[in-house]
Amino acid sequence: MTGVLLQVDDLAVEFDTPKGPLRAVRGVSFQVGEGETLAIVGESGSGKSVTAHTLMGLVPLRARIVSGRVTIEGRDVTGLSDKEWRELRGERIAMIFQDPLSALNPSLTVGYQIAEMFRRHRRLGRKESRRLAVGLMEQVGIPDAERRLDDHPHRFSGGMRQRVMIAIALALDPRLLIADEPTTALDVTVQAQILRLLRQRQRADRLGMIIISHDLGVVARAADRVAVMYAGRIVETGTVAEVYERPAHPYTLGLMRAVPTPRDGGAPLEAIDGQPPDLLAPPDGCAFHPRCPFARDKCREVDPEQHELGPRRASACHFAEEVMTGVHTGHG
Ligand SMILES: Nc1ncnc2c1ncn2[C@@H]1O[C@H](COP(=O)(O)OP(=O)(O)O)[C@@H](O)[C@H]1O
Ligand code: SF4
Ligand SMILES: [Mg+2]
Structure with missing residues (x-):
C-alpha cells in the first residue's frame, strides 16, 4: 500500500447512559491508504456511525474516546481542540452523512x-x-x-x-472521504449511480475512502477492502475478493446469506437469527456466540483475538481457519 492516510489504533468509544457505560466501539483498528476504498459493513447498531463520527472529530454528545488513537496523514488527531478540528474537517477529511x-x-x-x-x-x-x-x-x-x-x-x-x-x-x-450509508434511502438505480460517482471521484483524486453500509452486496462493487463490524468490533478484514470468496467469520457468512441477489427478485434470503447484543452488557466470550451456528464451549468463555490469516487479512473467530475452509461442521 502507498501512503497511509488514516490509521486507527485500538479505538474505543463509550456513551455515558443512566444504565452505565455503553461500549459502542470496543477496540477498533484499521488503515486506509491513498487511493483505497475500505468498506465498513455490519448490522444496524454495530458501531459504524459512532466510529465514522469519531474519525471526523465529531464524537457524539455524552460519548467519549476511552482509548486508542486516530492518525490522519501522520498527525495524531485524537486530542485536537474544536478549533483545530474545524480547520481540518472538510480540508483533509470530509464526510457524507447518512441523512x-x-x-x-x-x-x-x-x-x-x-x-x-x-x-x-x-x-x-x-x-x-x-x-x-x-x-x-x-x-x-x-x-x-x-x-x-x-x-x-x-x-x-x-x-x-x-x-x-x-x-x-x-x-x-479532502484526502479522505467517509460516506455513511450514502445510498440507504435511495432506489436501486439511483444507488448504483451514487456509488459509481463516488468511485469515479475516488479514483480521479486518489482519495482514501470509507464507505459504510449494512449491506454487503452494496459494497462489493464499490470497495477494495472490507472490515466487517459486529457489536463494536471489527470481526473480519480482507480484500473484497478474499472476504467474498472465503469468508473467515461466521457473522460474515450470515451477512452474505442476507444479501439479496437479482434472482430472488431483490428480497433478502435469510437474515441472521437473533438480535445484536446489548452493548451495556455484551456476552462473555465471543460477542457473536448467542447467534453463531458454529459456537462451542470455548466461544462462551474466551473472547477471540484477531487471528492473522495473511497480509492485512484477519478474523476474530476461534475457528477462523475451519470457517474459511468449510471444514467446521458447526457441531461440538
Ligand atoms: N446518543 C447515543 N446514546 C447512547 N447510545 C448510543 C447513542 N448513539 C448510538 N448509540 C449506541 O451505540 C451503538 C452504535 O451505534 P451506531 O454507531 O449508530 O451503529 P451503526 O451506525 O452501526 O448502525 C448502538 O448500540 C447504539 O445504540
Ligand atoms: S469464536 Fe465461536 S461463537 Fe465466535 S464467531 Fe467463532 S465460532 Fe462463532
Ligand atoms: Mg449508522
Missing part, C-alpha cells in the same frame, strides 16, 4: 451551502464561490447547475440531494 435532509440546512439554497465552503475556508468572494459551486455541481452530475444553485434542498430528489452532499464534501479537495 442528507438533516445534514443540509433547509432554509438555505444549495448554492449558498456549497459556496459557503469556499467563503469560509478559502476566504473567496461571493461571485468566485458561486462559480466554483456551479463547477462542483456539474462535476457531481447535477443537471442545469447554474439555475439549480438558487433552489432549496427540498426541491431536489433524494439522489440529487446526496449529490449536493458529495459536492460539499469534495469542495475543499
Whole structure:
C-alpha cells in the first residue's frame, strides 16, 4: 500500500447512559491508504456511525474516546481542540452523512451551502464561490447547475440531494472521504449511480475512502477492502475478493446469506437469527456466540483475538481457519 492516510489504533468509544457505560466501539483498528476504498459493513447498531463520527472529530454528545488513537496523514488527531478540528474537517477529511435532509440546512439554497465552503475556508468572494459551486455541481452530475444553485434542498430528489452532499464534501479537495450509508434511502438505480460517482471521484483524486453500509452486496462493487463490524468490533478484514470468496467469520457468512441477489427478485434470503447484543452488557466470550451456528464451549468463555490469516487479512473467530475452509461442521 502507498501512503497511509488514516490509521486507527485500538479505538474505543463509550456513551455515558443512566444504565452505565455503553461500549459502542470496543477496540477498533484499521488503515486506509491513498487511493483505497475500505468498506465498513455490519448490522444496524454495530458501531459504524459512532466510529465514522469519531474519525471526523465529531464524537457524539455524552460519548467519549476511552482509548486508542486516530492518525490522519501522520498527525495524531485524537486530542485536537474544536478549533483545530474545524480547520481540518472538510480540508483533509470530509464526510457524507447518512441523512442528507438533516445534514443540509433547509432554509438555505444549495448554492449558498456549497459556496459557503469556499467563503469560509478559502476566504473567496461571493461571485468566485458561486462559480466554483456551479463547477462542483456539474462535476457531481447535477443537471442545469447554474439555475439549480438558487433552489432549496427540498426541491431536489433524494439522489440529487446526496449529490449536493458529495459536492460539499469534495469542495475543499479532502484526502479522505467517509460516506455513511450514502445510498440507504435511495432506489436501486439511483444507488448504483451514487456509488459509481463516488468511485469515479475516488479514483480521479486518489482519495482514501470509507464507505459504510449494512449491506454487503452494496459494497462489493464499490470497495477494495472490507472490515466487517459486529457489536463494536471489527470481526473480519480482507480484500473484497478474499472476504467474498472465503469468508473467515461466521457473522460474515450470515451477512452474505442476507444479501439479496437479482434472482430472488431483490428480497433478502435469510437474515441472521437473533438480535445484536446489548452493548451495556455484551456476552462473555465471543460477542457473536448467542447467534453463531458454529459456537462451542470455548466461544462462551474466551473472547477471540484477531487471528492473522495473511497480509492485512484477519478474523476474530476461534475457528477462523475451519470457517474459511468449510471444514467446521458447526457441531461440538
Ligand atoms: N446518543 C447515543 N446514546 C447512547 N447510545 C448510543 C447513542 N448513539 C448510538 N448509540 C449506541 O451505540 C451503538 C452504535 O451505534 P451506531 O454507531 O449508530 O451503529 P451503526 O451506525 O452501526 O448502525 C448502538 O448500540 C447504539 O445504540
Ligand atoms: S469464536 Fe465461536 S461463537 Fe465466535 S464467531 Fe467463532 S465460532 Fe462463532
Ligand atoms: Mg449508522
